[in-house]
Amino acid sequence: MGAREALSARALNRALLERQLLLCRADLPVVPAVERVLGLNAQDPNLPYLALWNRLSAFTIDDLTVAIEHRELVRSTSMRATQHLLSVADFRLIRPQLAPLLRRVQRTAFGRRTAGADPAALVTEARDLLADGRTLTRPELGRLLARHWPDADPAALGWSVQYLEPVVHPAPSGTWNVRGATPFARADWTGVHREPTLQDACLLIRRYLAAFGPASAADARTWSGLGGLREVFDRLRPELRVFADASGRELFDLPDAPRPDDDAPAPVRLLPEFDATLLAHADRTRMMTADVRRRVCDGAAVAATVLVDGTVAATWTTKTTADTVTLTVRPFRPLSPTDHAAIEGEATNLLTFTHPTTRHRVDLMPITDD
Structure with a gap:
């Protein structure tokens, strides 16, 4: 091989x-x-x-x-x-x-x-x-x-x-x-069925890979909470592409699934709490460092996050007073003036969506170390 x-x-x-x-x-x-x-x-x-x-x-x-x-x-x-x-x-x-x-x-x-x-x-x-x-x-x-x-x-x-x-x-x-x-x-x-079938388990893994791949059996278990998925991956192996991550860990994917170039631009996004993009893998380094993960995933809580160049760069929260809604961004790493402008623009757009008749304010805080 x-x-x-x-x-x-x-x-x-x-x-x-x-x-x-x-x-x-x-x-x-x-x-x-x-x-x-x-x-x-x-x-x-x-x-x-x-x-x-x-x-x-x-x-x-x-x-x-x-x-x-x-x-x-x-x-x-x-x-x-x-x-x-x-x-x-x-x-x-x-x-x-x-x-x-x-x-x-x-x-x-x-x-x-x-x-x-x-x-x-x-x-x-x-x-x-x-x-x-x-x-x-x-x-x-x-x-x-x-x-x-x-x-x-x-x-x-x-x-x-x-x-x-x-x-x-x-x-x-x-x-x-x-x-x-x-x-x-x-x-x-x-029309929900009463008993699970192996055929459905295989379809579920194909759907998981289409939404979150390339990924491992451990990743799929983390996303779903299900055990026993190694058998399903092995059954599907002949029809899947097999890759490795930087540490040599085996990853599976659908043959024709999109895998953009590394340099594909990734715009700023303000993800809500518990977004599956941060929760769908055992190894989450594709989205955030181990240190950032500890600060974003606190027990059962998963913070709302800001993606800059595709990875978690900050968390965000909102607070509403009598006449103003304030979105506060707390960065984990240095951000350029261009990043600041993009975050402020996206945050303003989000507040326009969530609070169309309320005055808006965006606060970008200094980098936090805790």
Whole structure:
């Protein structure tokens, strides 16, 4: 076997940005765009909107809200046991693959607090409570379930359902600025399958590589939370290209997937919290140094970040007062006057999108060392 082609961190960076629509805003409808990037983190309802604003050339808040209201996109517990927004087709593909992971999460997080409630019986009762299109909030569902298991914690019963049973959180939940108790509804209408198949696992890995490759089995496990993916990669090996990173680690990719030149220009982008571009690989050096990763990924939190020349150069936050919204940028490395101007321009555009009737201000802080 000949030596594998080595890909630099910069080459991997440009491939990832291209596939995540971050090298150039795309002229795509919302649903194909969400499928192209293989879902959007939706732990806060505004995150998918901010993610698509960074990726699409003519995106409006109503574009995404209508797709959610029309059930073209669904919000549900998904990769890494966190809330994501997916197309219906991708929900059907992904949710069965994640079922073993989500059952383990339920046992770990809520098993002791739901002792005595058999998981299968809990699912049956929850499905009955949500029958005929009924929607209940998580607290409402938990209280009703507690009538059958009075010794269990009602909150833990409600939380358990989203890990044990495919449920969706229908609109207006998950739409712009709509927060509050999470509603649950049965997902039967999506056609989601009950049991995962190896064929679907192979398709999932192909989709993952299309959105995040080149990548390793460990990278795919980090993105999804799933184990046992080495077997799937080995099964797919004959149809994949195999590369190596700078350390010799084996990376896989689809043969015809885009891999732009290292010197492809990468414009400034202001990614929202939990953007998958930063979370889809075990080795994240294609996007940020180990030191920056420690400051961006703090426990379960993942900060909103500023990309300069394709890599994380800063974090950003916003604060709204009575008459002004201020976006504050905190750099990790020296930035040129050209970078400053690009960041200020992109930040102003973002504030125009999020707060069109409020006065804007952008503050670029000195470099932070902690």
